Amino acid sequence: MMRPLTPLQKIIAYSALLFVFFWTLFGLFTIWLILTEY
């Protein structure tokens, strides 16, 4: 079992997750770009 994250660790981990989420949206945007190019 995993020990719980400290508040600072939570801030780092969830910020990274949020960043990844927005970057995934950017990835989807890129797919749309490429698909609409042809």
Place this chain on the structure above:
Amino acid sequence: MKLSAEARDILETSMRIHKVDDKQRDEIESVVAAMPDDRVLLYKNVVSNPIGDLPRYSIHIRIQHMLTFVTFLTLAFTGLPIAFFDHFWAAPLNAMIGGVDVSRIIHRTLASVMIFSMLYHMVTITLGPIQQMMQGRFELRRTIIPTFKDIRDFKQDMLYFTGSSDQRPEMDKFMYKQKIHYFAAAFGNLVMIISGSSFLFPEFWATVLPVSMVANFQEMMRLSHPHEALLALLVIAFWHWYNVHLAPGRFPMQWTFLTGKITREHQIEEHFLEYLRNLVELPEERAYLLSQLDARGLDGLDKDEENMPGGSAVEATEGSTP
């Protein structure tokens, strides 16, 4: 636990490499004997620090990952408005950076950093094994080089995921999935470097390639640069980030890229053979595991005695968590 022939071989090799004495050998054997056969029961009953317990990546690999991570994202961000410069949305993005000429400079500078990171990595993966060979502790199966075992592991893992097997395979330091990902990234890097350099130095490529190929080569590179970038974006966003952020046991983030350490739970679940080496190399891990098995009444547990799902033992011994 009764070790498989493969696991026994790993353990014996590791003990030979580290020249363990009889006392240490007895200690290692007693820890192994005390482990339950069911590895699910084992990894569900150890306590893990989310930021990592056991060594996995050196500082060099972490720096290289960080360089690749930063350059990859910024290259994608600056490259896209360059590739689509005539689109309505690209103009404001380019303007935000300082115009398409500035975007190009940033893009090329970051590309140089990415190439440096790749060269740095090649030096690391060359000198590291040479040093290990000189010290007599090099093991091919502990590296990222694919072996036939990976095909067997893949098959066994698929059986596990479809419910046809109750155990995941005993995998080494790098599992089949990581090897595919690593070589895909290496191939992608190479494609991006060659195609990118063909835009910057067309004369160079015209001199080294046969005349009949030059025009086609440039056209092929012009197509492959943005498409390989898109493929890489997809792999990173939907595969890599799933594995290191969203997968059960990793959420919200796997810390290995920062701390260089892997959690005990993860090591036992996906890299059991490496965990056996950890037991040889780290006396404190042996002591921890033995005390944990003892405290939870799992030492010497065999299949007949278990007869209960991994979760039951966890719940039954929750209070004894240190």
